[in-house]
């Protein structure tokens with residue numbers, strides 16, 4: 001099962017991707033998480049990626065595509081995966097498709113978690129992240145058990161640099177210009193499914209499970 005999650009930053013696609021991965025027993029692959037791990041470990045890739053991420057811009061395809069292709073070639077991806085945050089541009093989608101065609105394979109579903117921009121801006125200001133283990137929370141919708149502390153690893157939670165209000169506006173602009181065209185791309189391939197991302201998390205997940213079967 002190969003699933004792509006689409007949706008604006010903050011639409012909740014990461015949360016849904018994790019739930020899908022758990023239920024269907026496939027790895028959850030987030031290019032954003034991979035970049036953040038590289039930043040934390042001070043790698044060259046991390047240093048380069050951070051320049052773009054902090055401004056709300058996309059990391060160039062040259063850096064992103066190889067990283068993703070290496071990841072999906074690993075053993076645990078044999079039975080599929082759920083991609084969260086990739087592809088984000090038409091060229092990225094084309095590279096992935098080409099690679100899958102070589103394997104006689106294709107994307108099963110591209111799930112668009114649809115949320116209007118107004119809701120996104122409101123949501124992202126409440127988002128909190130653990131920079132140590134990657135867990136994400138929301139001060140109202142998914143609060144941690146203890147305020148400001150990660151349930152998983154006990155580290156301090158922060159508002160990510162790229163979740164700051166000005167950066168969010170930039171990310172939405174970038175999303176509309178570069179990522180939204182993927183909705184048409186996957187519609188053309190007959191694999192696009194849309195779910196209403198303004199519903200409570202559990203209901204969004206129920207809708208996704210109905211689609212995936």
Ligand code: AMP
Nearest residue numbers: 031032052053057058059064085086088
């Ligand atoms: P995310 O955690 O998916 O919201 O990603 C955080 C940031 O990482 C994005 O705003 C981009 O700067 C960068 N990023 C993640 N995935 C990609 C991708 N597929 N292409 C380009 N940049 C990406």
